[in-house]
Amino acid sequence: MLRIDAxxxxxGRTRRxxxxxxMSLRNIDIASAMRRIADRLIEDAMKEGKFENLPGAGKPxxxxxMPAEENARATWWAVRLLKKTGNSDLAVKLSKTPDVLR
Numbered sequence: 001m002l003r004i005d006a007x008x009x010x011x012g013r014t015r016r017x018x019x020x021x022x023m024s025l026r027n028i029d030i031a032s033a034m035r036r037i038a039d040r041l042i043e044d045a046m047k048e049g050k051f052e053n054l055p056g057a058g059k060p061x062x063x064x065x066m067p068a069e070e071n072a073r074a075t076w077w078a079v080r081l082l083k084k085t086g087n088s089d090l091a092v093k094l095s096k097t098p099d100v101l102r
Contacts, residue, residue, distance in 0.1 A: 021027075045051060064080070067073050082090050 064076075067076050082088070
């Protein structure tokens with residue numbers, strides 16, 4: 001006859017609690033985990049040669065600093081997209097629009 005005493009039941013409960021604490025997402029730095037995942041995916045893609053022969057390879061990047069203020073950022077993105085799609089006249093007009101009218 002199998003007999004379970006209160007002590008063995010308590011040990012099982014303690015082990016489950018310990019396991020749940022270890023596996024809990026509360027103790028995980030999500031930002032750090034996401035960076036590690038992204039780094040790993042990029043490294044795998046590099047090993048597979050997925051970044052070779054990309055259009056624009058060897059040419060300088062057109063980097064512009066993004067404004068810190070939220071409304072200015074929205075306008076910055078709009079002007080940037082308009083320039084990239086060949087609508088530079090509209091982009092120039094939008095970039096010269098006073099902040100009050102945006």
